[in-house]
Amino acid sequence: MSTAAPRTAGPDHLWSVDEHLDDILATVRPLEPIELNLLDAQGCVLVEDITVPVSLPPFDNSSMDGYAVRVADVAGASEQYPAALEVVGDVAAGQADLLHVGPGQAARIMTGAPLPPGAETIVPVEWTDGGLGEGPVAGMRARSLAPEAAAGQVCVYRPAGARAHVRAEGSDVKAGDRAMEAGTILGPPQISLLAAIGRGTVRVRPRPRVVVLSTGSELVQPDEELGPGQIYDSNSFALTAAARDAGAIAYRVGAVADDAATLRDTIEDQLVRADLMVTTGGVSVGAYDVVKEALSYAADADEPGSGIEFRKLAMQPGKPQGFGSIGPDHTPLLALPGNPVSSYVSFELFVRPAIRTLMGLTDVHRPRVRAKLTAEKALTSPKGRRQFLRGRYADGGVTPVGGAGSHLVAALAQADALIVVPEDVESVVPGAEVEVVLLG
Numbered sequence: 001m002s003t004a005a006p007r008t009a010g011p012d013h014l015w016s017v018d019e020h021l022d023d024i025l026a027t028v029r030p031l032e033p034i035e036l037n038l039l040d041a042q043g044c045v046l047v048e049d050i051t052v053p054v055s056l057p058p059f060d061n062s063s064m065d066g067y068a069v070r071v072a073d074v075a076g077a078s079e080q081y082p083a084a085l086e087v088v089g090d091v092a093a094g095q096a097d098l099l100h101v102g103p104g105q106a107a108r109i110m111t112g113a114p115l116p117p118g119a120e121t122i123v124p125v126e127w128t129d130g131g132l133g134e135g136p137v138a139g140m141r142a143r144s145l146a147p148e149a150a151a152g153q154v155c156v157y158r159p160a161g162a163r164a165h166v167r168a169e170g171s172d173v174k175a176g177d178r179a180m181e182a183g184t185i186l187g188p189p190q191i192s193l194l195a196a197i198g199r200g201t202v203r204v205r206p207r208p209r210v211v212v213l214s215t216g217s218e219l220v221q222p223d224e225e226l227g228p229g230q231i232y233d234s235n236s237f238a239l240t241a242a243a244r245d246a247g248a249i250a251y252r253v254g255a256v257a258d259d260a261a262t263l264r265d266t267i268e269d270q271l272v273r274a275d276l277m278v279t280t281g282g283v284s285v286g287a288y289d290v291v292k293e294a295l296s297y298a299a300d301a302d303e304p305g306s307g308i309e310f311r312k313l314a315m316q317p318g319k320p321q322g323f324g325s326i327g328p329d330h331t332p333l334l335a336l337p338g339n340p341v342s343s344y345v346s347f348e349l350f351v352r353p354a355i356r357t358l359m360g361l362t363d364v365h366r367p368r369v370r371a372k373l374t375a376e377k378a379l380t381s382p383k384g385r386r387q388f389l390r391g392r393y394a395d396g397g398v399t400p401v402g403g404a405g406s407h408l409v410a411a412l413a414q415a416d417a418l419i420v421v422p423e424d425v426e427s428v429v430p431g432a433e434v435e436v437v438l439l440g
């Protein structure tokens with residue numbers, strides 16, 4: 001059950017970081033599972049148990065290029081007294097018609113090829129003369145150079161015990177075994193196993209589709225000319241990248257001008273491809289703070305809990321925030337503040353866990369560690385605010401980069417961690433232990 005403050009908390013209620021996060025996580029639900037092609041399921045959470053349909057390996061096969069022989073025929077073989085065997089032909093990987101290896105015989109065999117009937121063990125080619133009669137060889141001649149299959153006689157210089165260099169059927173997994181459990185996150189090794197047992201599709205929770213929309217009439221897209229008073233739109237890029245990093249399929253919508261009707265239309269147009277919407281800017285108390293203005297219409301009296309609520313949080317940066325749901329499908333929407341550091345920190349603390357919850361992941365938060373503060377002077381923090389300063393973490397220590405200003409994107413680009421200064425702490429001296437969020 002959520003410990004979040006009720007939606008009716010009122011405009012003057014100062015929300016804690018935890019209350020706001022709890023409210024978001026109590027609202028956002030994992031997406032419904034779908035069947036996806038294996039590679040489209042990368043990074044997704046499996047929702048079915050996977051049973052192995054066919055053993056791996058499916059048949060006894062050779063782990064070396066060499067000769068398939070009978071144990072007794074090579075017992076006691078040495079360079080001085082080689083065992084001379086009649087070569088009956090080749091067994092290549094994928095070959096269906098297998099030769100029979102009788103007493104005194106050998107079949108030239110390739111790695112991965114089935115152990116032919118009659119053969120009991122494999123002698124690597126390096127332990128033989130390769131059929132050339134000129135002492136030990138380093139390998140076989142390429143098929144392009146010697147297209148005829150092996151024939152004639154081979155001299156074996158070493159004995160081999162029963163089933164040496166044989167990979168037994170089912171030695172990896174057996175038919176009927178549980179290969180993977182629901183809840184597994186599909187990384188490359190898991191995708192490898194699924195493909196190996198013949199699964200082309202799997203049932204998973206899909207990646208959420210996240211639409212990122214920035215607002216502000218001052219914003220210009222990169223590569224364009226800056227006019228007076230204008231700045232480049234960095235938030236929509238930063239947050240689209242962050243959404244992808246969190247596991248989402250992210251769509252960036254370039255900056256929308258500070259006009260409530262345009263913003264409303266744009267949001268409505270985008271809803272069709274969104275499991276989650278993120279906006280930046282326009283949530284403060286200015287006359288042009290258009291997100292607040294545009295989304296205040298969204299509450300639906302017939303749908304308790306719908307609509308976007310704008311709040312003040314006891315944190316820095318990231319004080320003004322909006323959260324709620326919008327549109328016929330009650331798509332969750334997080335309205336983040338416009339200052340670039342504020343929007344990025346807010347994303348890390350609130351949007352990333354929401355995306356990971358939609359994916360059905362249980363571990364939705366960035367890892368946190370304790371670290372020793374390395375700094376020339378004490379850090380200061382406003383009373384009653386949880387502060388998230390940018391820092392660099394290494395070897396159990398953390399060093400602040402840049403100041404507390406929420407416009408400092410150059411310092412943000414140097415940071416790999418957030419230093420957390422709790423609400424009741426106004427100063428942290430160098431050498432003190434602090435909590436650190438690792439940004440990965």
Ligand SMILES: Nc1nc2c(c(=O)[nH]1)N[C@H]1C(S)=C(S)[C@@H](COP(=O)(O)OP(=O)(O)OC[C@H]3O[C@@H](n4cnc5c(N)ncnc54)[C@H](O)[C@@H]3O)O[C@H]1N2
Pocket residue numbers: 214215216218219231232233234235236255280281282283284285286289317318319320336337338339340342406
């Ligand atoms: N009188 C008050 N003013 C402000 C308060 C307050 O409590 N009282 N809160 C401040 C805090 S804290 C924040 S954070 C900001 C939040 O403002 P908005 O969310 O309304 O954002 P904007 O006003 O649109 O922009 C703020 C700042 O960030 C720049 N910006 C916006 N979008 C982008 C973008 N996509 N890329 C790069 N930079 C962007 C924008 O130009 C502004 O400089 O409000 C404070 N004010």
Ligand code: MOO
Pocket residue numbers: 315316317318319320337339342343406
């Ligand atoms: O909260 Mo604002 O995000 O401090 O700059």
